[in-house]
Amino acid sequence: MIVNKYLLGKQFKGVSIWPFVILRTRELKDDQYFINHEKIHLRQQIELFILPFYIWYLLEYFYRLFQYKDTFLAYKNISFEREAYTQEMKEDYLSERKFWAFLQFL
Template sequence: MILISKYLVPKGYAGISIFPFIFLRKQELKLSKTLVNHEKIHLKQQLELLVIPFYLWYLIEFLVRLIQYKTWQNAYRNISFEREAYHKESDLKYLNNKPFWSFLKYLRI
């Protein structure tokens, strides 16, 4: 389910997925198929990790990347979940055949 909330979406971002919802900053963003697909990829990732472990992994990996890359934006873009979502967001059929735990392919150690 897609909801509109400029208050729940952090500044500088267009959307955020918090299972089972996708929150978008503006109504017109619903028309962006790539953005909605990006957020749906995150919902699938959350399901694969049974939701709570997803958020723990995301936070820990973000903190590691922040130490590694020194900037918020670089840390965010290098989280394995984000790397997969950005890489596959234009492939609107990706979710039909997404391999289980495919985000691991994007994990950099």
């Protein structure tokens, strides 16, 4: 994990860019749900061989932006984000998660 507030836009607490998790503040290292959320993204990235993950993420973001006409709603409705937000509170989620589980959140 990398802590550096200058690598992120002001609206981001953190981001996963395989193989790193970049955090805005050191305190986020202790936020179990946030870290689990970012680990879910790392798993998604590995499953899609990294680069296709980012392409899919951007394409789905623009599709959702067209659909909702709102940047925040578009972001929250990306399948990768929906999976991460709904499962971040489950400590053992990654150990039981099925391959390409994000597809159920499309």
